[in-house]
Amino acid sequence: MKRLLFIFTLLFIGLASQANEIIVSGVTTENIWQKLGTREQKLNIVGAKLLNANKINKRVVFNVNSSTSVNAFAAYSNKTVSVNKGTFNYIDNDDELAAILAHEIAHTIDYYGGFGKAITMTFNSKSYEHKADLLAIDYMVNAGYNPIAMITVMNKIGGESVWDWGIFWSHPKTSSRLMKDYEYIYVKYPKYLTSDMTKNINYVNWTYTAQKDINKFEQKEKAKAAKRGNL
Numbered sequence: 567m568k569r570l571l572f573i574f575t576l577l578f579i580g581l582a583s584q585a586n587e588i589i590v591s592g593v594t595t596e597n598i599w600q601k602l603g604t605r606e607q608k609l610n611i612v613g614a615k616l617l618n619a620n621k622i623n624k625r626v627v628f629n630v631n632s633s634t635s636v637n638a639f640a641a642y643s644n645k646t647v648s649v650n651k652g653t654f655n656y657i658d659n660d661d662e663l664a665a666i667l668a669h670e671i672a673h674t675i676d677y678y679g680g681f682g683k684a685i686t687m688t689f690n691s692k693s694y695e696h697k698a699d700l701l702a703i704d705y706m707v708n709a710g711y712n713p714i715a716m717i718t719v720m721n722k723i724g725g726e727s728v729w730d731w732g733i734f735w736s737h738p739k740t741s742s743r744l745m746k747d748y749e750y751i752y753v754k755y756p757k758y759l760t761s762d763m764t765k766n767i768n769y770v771n772w773t774y775t776a777q778k779d780i781n782k783f784e785q786k787e788k789a790k791a792a793k794r795g796n797l
């Protein structure tokens with residue numbers, strides 16, 4: 567009888583530890599969607615919102631790749647927007663993710679122009695970077711995102727290169743991109759310049775670095791407006 571009890575005890579411990587293992591892994595059919603792929607889920611929700619709000623009639627798909635460096639890119643070969651896993655550590659909200667995705671969507675739409683277009687883009691990449699930024703701002707606003715996030719996220723992740731000349735430098739300096747983004751928002755979507763997001767520490771930091779250019783631009787715009795008023 568004692569031996570039988572011993573065997574039962576062993577069996578019970580065995581079953582209990584087995585059950586315990588299942589609980590430890592934590593994934594059930596009920597919670598699997600919450601447990602896995604949070605980044606992927608966000609990517610697809612924000613991506614689809616941008617595509618639908620802008621009625622984009624070309625297929626664009628989104629994925630997260632396993633690289634831990636900070637980057638995102640659009641692939642000509644399969645019209646896929648790919649965001650490095652490492653980039654997510656620097657994204658603080660949906661608006662910032664939308665800024666990154668909207669920029670890559672703009673490139674992808676250009677890629678639909680065919681191989682010739684892709685070559686043109688390679689040799690004029692700086693102007694296409696500016697173009698993608700401005701189109702991205704339109705996409706963001708149309709989908710209900712705050713375009714100031716383009717500045718907050720790029721001020722965090724876009725390093726400042728020494729040069730931006732020639733065909734060997736594919737991207738303009740981040741400071742020049744951000745200034746053009748600001749000018750576009752100022753003219754086309756001024757209400758966002760008084761939105762709460764302008765209190766974001768990364769936006770405030772950018773305004774310090776761009777103060778001279780901002781002043782120069784705003785003076786020019788005010789002079790233009792005054793002239794218009796006089797006519």
Ligand SMILES: [Zn+2]
Pocket residue numbers: 669673695698
């Ligand atoms: Zn780009």
